[in-house]
Every structure is written in C-alpha cells, then in structure tokens.
Amino acid sequence: MxxxxxxxxxxxxxxxxxxxxxxxxxxxxxxxxxxxxxxxxxxxxxxxxxxxxxxxxxxxxxxxxxxxxxxxxxxxxxxxxxxxxxxxxxxxxxxxxxxxxxxxxxxxxxxxxxxxxxxxxxxxxxxxxxxxxxxxxxxxxxxxxxxxxxxxxxxxxxxxxxxxxxxxxxxxxxxxxxxxxxxxxxxxxxxxxxxxxxxxxxxxxxxxxxxxxxxxxxxxxxxxxxxxxxxxxxxxxxxxxxxxxxxxxxxxxxxxxKTLGVRMDRHCSNAAQIVRFLGQHPAVSSVLYPGLPNHPNHEVAARQMSGFGGMVSFRMRGGEEAALKVCELTQMFTLGESLGGIESLIEHPARMTHASVAGSPLEVPGDLIRLSVGIEDIEDLLADLTAALA
CATH class of the missing domain: 3.40.640.10 (Type I PLP-dependent aspartate aminotransferase-like (Major domain))
Structure with a gap:
C-alpha cells in the first residue's frame, strides 16, 4: 500500500x-x-x-x-x-x-x-x-x-x-x-x-x-x-x-x-433467523426488530441501513416473571449486560441495563427481553431458545 x-x-x-x-x-x-x-x-x-x-x-x-x-x-x-x-x-x-x-x-x-x-x-x-x-x-x-x-x-x-x-x-x-x-x-x-x-x-x-x-x-x-x-x-x-x-x-x-464487516454480516444473518423463530413462538407476544415488515419504521430502516443488525428484543405473554425465567434458563445466550460481542447475550432491561430509568418516562416494560445475537452456529442458538421458552 x-x-x-x-x-x-x-x-x-x-x-x-x-x-x-x-x-x-x-x-x-x-x-x-x-x-x-x-x-x-x-x-x-x-x-x-x-x-x-x-x-x-x-x-x-x-x-x-x-x-x-x-x-x-x-x-x-x-x-x-x-x-x-x-x-x-x-x-x-x-x-x-x-x-x-x-x-x-x-x-x-x-x-x-x-x-x-x-x-x-x-x-x-x-x-x-x-x-x-x-x-x-x-x-x-x-x-x-x-x-x-x-x-x-x-x-x-x-x-x-x-x-x-x-x-x-x-x-x-x-x-x-x-x-x-x-x-x-x-x-x-x-x-x-x-x-x-x-x-x-x-x-x-x-x-x-x-x-x-x-x-x-x-x-x-x-x-x-x-x-x-x-x-x-x-x-x-x-x-x-x-x-x-x-x-x-x-x-x-x-x-x-478489522473484522467488523464480516462479523456484522453474521450477526445480521443469525438475528434474522432468530426473529423468524420468535415471531412464531406461542410464548412470545411481540418481536421488536427493524427488519420486520410490520415494524412501524421498517421503510426508514431499509432506506438508511444496509442491514438490520444483531440486536433483537421481544416481549413475553407471561409478563415479567416469564421474561425473568427465560433469562435464567438460556445457556448459549449468556446472561449479561453489554452487547455487540461475538458471543450471544441475553438480558432483562428493566432490571439490568435500564434499571436507572425505572419510574421515569423512559421506563421499559417488565416483560421485555433483549438479545445481542452473536456469531455462533445458528442451530445451537435456536436450540437454546427453544429449551428456555418451553
């Protein structure tokens, strides 16, 4: 060069x-x-x-x-x-x-x-x-x-x-x-x-x-x-x-x-498959992901982003207790704060990353789970969520 x-x-x-x-x-x-x-x-x-x-x-x-x-x-x-x-x-x-x-x-x-x-x-x-x-x-x-x-x-x-x-x-x-x-x-x-x-x-x-x-x-x-x-x-x-x-x-x-591009491609690919899985699961009431056509700003996301990312949030029909239980049961998805790493993480925002906004106008729902989808084999990630949601 x-x-x-x-x-x-x-x-x-x-x-x-x-x-x-x-x-x-x-x-x-x-x-x-x-x-x-x-x-x-x-x-x-x-x-x-x-x-x-x-x-x-x-x-x-x-x-x-x-x-x-x-x-x-x-x-x-x-x-x-x-x-x-x-x-x-x-x-x-x-x-x-x-x-x-x-x-x-x-x-x-x-x-x-x-x-x-x-x-x-x-x-x-x-x-x-x-x-x-x-x-x-x-x-x-x-x-x-x-x-x-x-x-x-x-x-x-x-x-x-x-x-x-x-x-x-x-x-x-x-x-x-x-x-x-x-x-x-x-x-x-x-x-x-x-x-x-x-x-x-x-x-x-x-x-x-x-x-x-x-x-x-x-x-x-x-x-x-x-x-x-x-x-x-x-x-x-x-x-x-x-x-x-x-x-x-x-x-x-x-x-x-140096590897951001290739990692993001895999994060996006894995996240898209997990979104499809969660969208069909009876225990999940809604999935929040800008790549979904029913996302309120999907068209804006498609226009200004070249991919929809590796972050996925979803809400549980069983409320906060059901969300906490799923967070405790996953094994491949590590219970932890932060995001964007090669390994998959799961967290409960209301009690973890967003506990500081409890009681404020920014308070997040207790039934919400946030996933940082990593670059592991997608079959293993889906198996882990299947077991935790059962």
Missing part, C-alpha cells in the same frame, strides 16, 4: 472493509510491522525545549496508537475528526460539555439508553443543562419540542432496547433549520450498517466496547465529527478532561474493527 493510505482522497476511494484494515494503520516505518505498535508510554523525549517529535509530548494529549484508532474511526464514519475515549459515557460526557453551556437545552429520546439518560438527568442537569424527552421517531414532535435555547438533538437509531428507528435525514433537516447540533449514537448499527454523517448528522458517538471492539474484552468510546472545527473543540475538552482511551485499549478496538 506504500504511503497512499495516508492520503484522505485515496482512503475515500476504498471500500469499507479495506478502510477498516488500513486507515490510520500504515506498516511501522522503523520495522515494517504490519500491526500498529502499542505505544505503552506516558511521555516522549523532546528535541529541545518545546521541540515536540511528531507532535507528541504526553499521552493524555496524544498517543500514536490512539491516533491510529482515531484516524480509522474518522475514515469509517466519513468524518473530519475522530476521537477515542475511555468509555462510551466518557465520550458522551466530554462531547456534551464541549457543545453545551449552563442554561442550554437538549432533546433526548424518550427511549434512550439508561446510561445516557442518567448522565443527562442526574449529572449534566446539575451543571445547568436542561432536557426534554421526546419521540425521536416522530419528526414533527421533535420540531415542536425545540426551544430557543436548544443546542443539541440527541438521537439513537436503532434505540436501546426498544429498537425504534429515527429518520436521520429528515431530522437533520429539522436540526439545520433550527441551528442545533444533531448527534447520533450509532452503536447499535455500527458504521458498517449506517452512516449518519452522510445523512446529515453533525456528530456520531459510539461505545467502542460493543460492535467496533466486538470481543467483550475492552471498554471504550468514540466521537466522530463532520466538521473539523467541532472536532478541534471536542479534542480540547478531551485533553482538558482526560477521559482518553489507553494505548492497549485502542489497539484492541483496532483489532476488532
């Missing part, structure tokens, strides 16, 4: 999987190593007082391994700047403090991830940021909820755990008309299935813990901005607040990204 991978125009001509493998990841110029080295260092020798070598002085401000990941993230999302953080919530917190000031207002999905709601409602609200929870899949409702001091429209699509779909392009137009910043949490879809910046969003966030890392062995987060100036602003806050991604964690996420 030579030095061509350092050329953004050359990167733009490459397919997704090629960018995932090569963007920001040139062979090491000293040794020729094809894997990016782990620069496990806190500081760097300077060439004289104030003479930084290739811009590095201290690893909170910049680290070559993290730089490689950040360049790769920007290339995958088609953004001007990528930034890697210690966790998805660290990325969200830093971004919102960079975009908002005390007295500003933001719109939040009324079915947002519980951790995002907790951050906004219990942390940023004490700092003076106001918020309104709104049906993000209803573009007219979003437009009506915008206030003179609204600074950010925060979007998840698909949402966690109800798998609602937001029309990114339509909402981006509303955001432009009202001069707000539109942020899309792209964790569930991944950049392989969905490109929010190309659809008009201003910023994309990720928990890289999930599909980007893909192996349940790292915690991380990411911000990718469409505009370079916004990226510089977030980078200032990243350095000032310090919740950066360590070099080994950056390396693990990069390793995961």
């Amino acid at each position: 030579g030095n061509s991978m350092n050329d953004s125009s050359a990167l733009g001509r490459l397919g997704f999987n090629s960018r995932a493998i090569h963007a920001g990841q040139e062979p090491d110029p000293l040794t020729g190593a094809v894997a990016v080295p782990i620069y496990q260092t806190s500081t760097y020798k300077q060439d004289g007082v104030g003479g930084l070598r290739n811009g590095y002085e201290y690893s909170r401000s910049g680290n070559p391994t993290r730089t490689a990941l950040e360049e790769c993230l920007a290339a995958l999302e088609g953004g001007a700047r990528g930034l890697a953080f210690a966790s998805g919530l660290a990325a969200e917190d830093t971004l919102l403090r960079a975009l908002c000031s005390p007295g500003d207002h933001m719109l939040l999905p009324d079915d947002a991830y519980g951790g995002t709601y907790r951050l906004v409602a219990r942390v940023l609200s004490r700092w003076g940021v106001e918020f309104t929870a709104v049906h993000m899949h209803d573009t007219a409702a979003v437009a009506a909820a915008i206030q003179p001091n609204t600074r950010v429209i925060w979007v998840e699509t698909p949402t966690n755990p109800l798998l609602n779909i937001v029309d990114i392009a339509a909402l981006a137009e509303v955001s432009r008309q009202h001069q707000t910043m539109m942020v899309v949490d792209n964790t569930f879809a991944s950049p392989y299935l969905q490109q929010p910046l190309a659809l008009g969003a201003d910023v994309v966030v990720h928990s890289t813990t999930k599909y980007l890392g893909g192996h349940s062995d790292v915690v991380g987060g990411a911000v990718v901005t469409r505009d370079a100036e916004v990226g510089e602003q977030v980078a200032f806050y990243q350095n000032s607040m310090g919740a950066i991604c360590g070099p080994f964690d950056a390396w693990l996420v990069m390793r995961g990204i």
Whole structure:
C-alpha cells in the first residue's frame, strides 16, 4: 500500500472493509510491522525545549496508537475528526460539555439508553443543562419540542432496547433549520450498517466496547465529527478532561474493527433467523426488530441501513416473571449486560441495563427481553431458545 493510505482522497476511494484494515494503520516505518505498535508510554523525549517529535509530548494529549484508532474511526464514519475515549459515557460526557453551556437545552429520546439518560438527568442537569424527552421517531414532535435555547438533538437509531428507528435525514433537516447540533449514537448499527454523517448528522458517538471492539474484552468510546472545527473543540475538552482511551485499549478496538464487516454480516444473518423463530413462538407476544415488515419504521430502516443488525428484543405473554425465567434458563445466550460481542447475550432491561430509568418516562416494560445475537452456529442458538421458552 506504500504511503497512499495516508492520503484522505485515496482512503475515500476504498471500500469499507479495506478502510477498516488500513486507515490510520500504515506498516511501522522503523520495522515494517504490519500491526500498529502499542505505544505503552506516558511521555516522549523532546528535541529541545518545546521541540515536540511528531507532535507528541504526553499521552493524555496524544498517543500514536490512539491516533491510529482515531484516524480509522474518522475514515469509517466519513468524518473530519475522530476521537477515542475511555468509555462510551466518557465520550458522551466530554462531547456534551464541549457543545453545551449552563442554561442550554437538549432533546433526548424518550427511549434512550439508561446510561445516557442518567448522565443527562442526574449529572449534566446539575451543571445547568436542561432536557426534554421526546419521540425521536416522530419528526414533527421533535420540531415542536425545540426551544430557543436548544443546542443539541440527541438521537439513537436503532434505540436501546426498544429498537425504534429515527429518520436521520429528515431530522437533520429539522436540526439545520433550527441551528442545533444533531448527534447520533450509532452503536447499535455500527458504521458498517449506517452512516449518519452522510445523512446529515453533525456528530456520531459510539461505545467502542460493543460492535467496533466486538470481543467483550475492552471498554471504550468514540466521537466522530463532520466538521473539523467541532472536532478541534471536542479534542480540547478531551485533553482538558482526560477521559482518553489507553494505548492497549485502542489497539484492541483496532483489532476488532478489522473484522467488523464480516462479523456484522453474521450477526445480521443469525438475528434474522432468530426473529423468524420468535415471531412464531406461542410464548412470545411481540418481536421488536427493524427488519420486520410490520415494524412501524421498517421503510426508514431499509432506506438508511444496509442491514438490520444483531440486536433483537421481544416481549413475553407471561409478563415479567416469564421474561425473568427465560433469562435464567438460556445457556448459549449468556446472561449479561453489554452487547455487540461475538458471543450471544441475553438480558432483562428493566432490571439490568435500564434499571436507572425505572419510574421515569423512559421506563421499559417488565416483560421485555433483549438479545445481542452473536456469531455462533445458528442451530445451537435456536436450540437454546427453544429449551428456555418451553
């Protein structure tokens, strides 16, 4: 590949999987190593007082391994700047403090991830940021909820755990008309299935813990901005607040990204077959999946996503007790929080990932089960669910 991978125009001509493998990841110029080295260092020798070598002085401000990941993230999302953080919530917190000031207002999905709601409602609200929870899949409702001091429209699509779909392009137009910043949490879809910046969003966030890392062995987060100036602003806050991604964690996420495309193909394939199975099971009252023709926003999902993802939620006819029992009985589906790994997980959102929204407008149904469908053999996954649902 030579030095061509350092050329953004050359990167733009490459397919997704090629960018995932090569963007920001040139062979090491000293040794020729094809894997990016782990620069496990806190500081760097300077060439004289104030003479930084290739811009590095201290690893909170910049680290070559993290730089490689950040360049790769920007290339995958088609953004001007990528930034890697210690966790998805660290990325969200830093971004919102960079975009908002005390007295500003933001719109939040009324079915947002519980951790995002907790951050906004219990942390940023004490700092003076106001918020309104709104049906993000209803573009007219979003437009009506915008206030003179609204600074950010925060979007998840698909949402966690109800798998609602937001029309990114339509909402981006509303955001432009009202001069707000539109942020899309792209964790569930991944950049392989969905490109929010190309659809008009201003910023994309990720928990890289999930599909980007893909192996349940790292915690991380990411911000990718469409505009370079916004990226510089977030980078200032990243350095000032310090919740950066360590070099080994950056390396693990990069390793995961290399196989993102092939993993997502298998996640989607397995999920589609599980959805068909659940839709015919007498113990299941409803299946929530954007790939279903009866999903209320199926047409939007089909238009803005290249696949429907590996996340599946369903509701039990027997209520919460039946849902808890299924969660306890599966064996191939491991009972655990998080998602997006190669192994299949099952959880009860009301008592696990979304316990923080109990009693709020974002409370999720007790009969709901969420699956993160892995890449195991589909026959084994179906057998496991069959036994648990019996």
